[in-house]
Amino acid sequence: MVGKTIGTRLIELGYEVKMGSRTNNNDKALEWVKANDKKATTGTFEDAAKFGDIIFNCTKGEITLEVFKQAGVEHFKQKTVIDISNPLDFSQGMPPFLSPQYVNTNSLGEEIQKLLPEANVVKSLNIVNCEVMVNAAKSGGEPTMFISGNSVNAKEEVKAILGQFGWKDIIDLGDISTARGTEMMLPIWLRTYMATGNGYIAFKIIR
């Protein structure tokens, strides 16, 4: 759902998008291609990795690293990887906690960067639902978005896309280790969602 929402918005903005899946004949991916114009294509994770200059990681955190390995880590060299995933563990029910190996003194963003040392991983967007990701105003206001990454150029690329998604207040937190901060916002997002029943909440840094 996240991949489809982001892919559709990117197509609307004029980008060519290849949706990667485990197989090259995934039903939902083919349906998405059909619903969009010829800029939308589909293929395996490897096909998508080879195709893209900019890659969105929209996989569930629990399988993210496995998917990157399946796609072939050699296909991400010098590319910008926008990581919007969260290492959520639903094994104990709602609300999920964060996977203990990726929290507090580590993060999934850092682990992806370690797995893809020649890629430029940028963590962003993981703190809102996918409709708000591609349309910040859908939150009901003008929220803040954070970016974390080691490459200044890649972060500029991501900032430009965030701007196209309607994000006007963007804070560059620094290197990819600052993804620890944004991944650890999931517990408050989840509990605020559970307390208010509103899944379109977003965060504004008042300053």
Place this chain on the structure above:
Amino acid sequence: MVGKTIGTRLIELGYEVKMGSRTNNNDKALEWVKANDKKATTGTFEDAAKFGDIIFNCTKGEITLEVFKQAGVEHFKQKTVIDISNPLDFSQGMPPFLSPQYVNTNSLGEEIQKLLPEANVVKSLNIVNCEVMVNAAKSGGEPTMFISGNSVNAKEEVKAILGQFGWKDIIDLGDISTARGTEMMLPIWLRTYMATGNGYIAFKIIR
């Protein structure tokens, strides 16, 4: 510093405040008493615990549980304990991480409630600096504050005090286990502070 800032504001609001310390002749506490009117007094942690109907825990997270034991857990029965502490571990330098035993699947707020089963622990205010705690507008806007606790009545008491501190947007997250969410906001607070240089930041939930 946090205790002094909150104590002073409570005195201004007309409350009587006893500042607790390890000893009953702590220099900084005596200085604070001198700087305020006769509603300000000082004593040991035990004296303060016996005196207060509402107790603010303004101790460093690393010593919080020890301080409550020193104060005598029997003195907190039926009392509202406002826990504003954070279990920060500075042993590896800046930014600190959260103490592994109190993060993700646990929280310091919950541990305090376990230690004081007959008290009504309410977690709040831990996500801003102490000047913003007592004056929400100092953030530069109208931020959101969260409360977590098992007692509805105690949360109402805390909401009233938060109102006196200028907090107009208060979200009740639910029971004390939701303190996991607010304690895990410290990493993003710290990194936003480091990125912006602004220590008066606060969070607004856009909705």
